[in-house]
Amino acid sequence: MNKGNKIGARILKRIILLAVVMFLLSVVVFWMARLAPGDPLQSFYGDSLEMMTSEEIAAARTRLGLDQGIAVQYVKWLTNAVHGEFGLSLKYRQPVMNVIKPLIGNTLVLGGVAYVVIFTLAILIAIFCTLHEDQWIDRLICKIGTVAFYVPAFWLGVVLILIFSVNLGWFPSSGAYDVGMADSIGNRIRHMVLPLVVMILSHLWYYAYMIRNKFLDEVRKDYVLLARVKGLSKRKILWKHCLRNVMPTIVSIMAVSVPHVTGGTVTVEAVFNYAGIGNLAVESAKYHDYNLLMVDVLITGFIVFLSSFIAQTVNEEIDPRMKDSEVRVW
Numbered sequence: 616m617n618k619g620n621k622i623g624a625r626i627l628k629r630i631i632l633l634a635v636v637m638f639l640l641s642v643v644v645f646w647m648a649r650l651a652p653g654d655p656l657q658s659f660y661g662d663s664l665e666m667m668t669s670e671e672i673a674a675a676r677t678r679l680g681l682d683q684g685i686a687v688q689y690v691k692w693l694t695n696a697v698h699g700e701f702g703l704s705l706k707y708r709q710p711v712m713n714v715i716k717p718l719i720g721n722t723l724v725l726g727g728v729a730y731v732v733i734f735t736l737a738i739l740i741a742i743f744c745t746l747h748e749d750q751w752i753d754r755l756i757c758k759i760g761t762v763a764f765y766v767p768a769f770w771l772g773v774v775l776i777l778i779f780s781v782n783l784g785w786f787p788s789s790g791a792y793d794v795g796m797a798d799s800i801g802n803r804i805r806h807m808v809l810p811l812v813v814m815i816l817s818h819l820w821y822y823a824y825m826i827r828n829k830f831l832d833e834v835r836k837d838y839v840l841l842a843r844v845k846g847l848s849k850r851k852i853l854w855k856h857c858l859r860n861v862m863p864t865i866v867s868i869m870a871v872s873v874p875h876v877t878g879g880t881v882t883v884e885a886v887f888n889y890a891g892i893g894n895l896a897v898e899s900a901k902y903h904d905y906n907l908l909m910v911d912v913l914i915t916g917f918i919v920f921l922s923s924f925i926a927q928t929v930n931e932e933i934d935p936r937m938k939d940s941e942v943r944v945w
Contacts, residue, residue, distance in 0.1 A: 892911050
């Protein structure tokens with residue numbers, strides 16, 4: 616098999632796997648959402664549900680397709696989803712995609728910026744700690760990082776709101792932008808500062824510590840000792856040689872971190888009432904907005920899968936031996 620056919624086979628295999636993963640994810644979420652206690656009609660009709668007769672409630676269930684078995688409901692949902700129709704949001708009473716589209720960008724910007732900053736700082740901190748191993752600055756950073764990691768994100772968010780929003784008034788406490796300021800980049804940045812700080816502080820040391828340990832293992836290898844004997848500085852060895860050898864591990868850590876960071880986005884958006892799909896997922900689960908919850912989860916699952924695909928592709932470019940390895944991410 617030539618190179619082009621091998622690449623095509625790998626891509627086809629991953630596309631098929633993506634389809635299988637999305638299908639299984641949709642089945643699990645669909646069943647769990649409908650078996651959870653609560654009445655979705657409460658989301659659709661609100662307080663007026665209490666004034667409806669039993670006949671009217673039955674008719675409403677029939678109209679929304681909630682009177683059918685779960686299997687029948689799923690087949691209908693899947694058939695419509697294949698054709699790009701994801702149903703009606705029970706809470707907002709409009710097509711699901713109309714509700715989600717304006718919010719996807721907010722979450723991608725918040726999560727994307729946090730992701731880049733977290734791993735940029737994590738690599739720099741790891742290299743700095745490796746250069747100063749067992750010195751007072753290294754021990755201080757380790758202690759501060761450990762304390763920061765164990766502080767709950769929701770508690771940290773509340774503290775930052777009290778200090779910088781309520782007392783100092785420097786930053787807004789909620790929302791993605793002020794009313795009528797959706798097009799103002801500066802206004803959006805002000806709203807994003809506190810959520811971004813919480814996400815960075817909640818995740819930074821966890822990954823910095825893992826990368827630091829990998830660097831410490833690397834600097835103890837024979838080639839590093841040989842380079843030091845030849846007169847190369849530790850700083851130059853770290854940046855020129857160790858970083859390249861550790862990079863596949865860093866990329867793998869970045870790939871598996873996506874669900875972790877994504878989960879943190881949901882918490883942060885809920886605390887700051889940030890208009891994103893994470894906060895929307897919490898809201899849709901709370902109000903039993905099944906169709907909205909399905910699309911939220913599938914988007915998150917797709918992002919996680921895509922990150923793993925990108926990570927393996929980058930690893931294969933860094934280390935071509937991985938292309939022929941029997942041990943694969945999927």
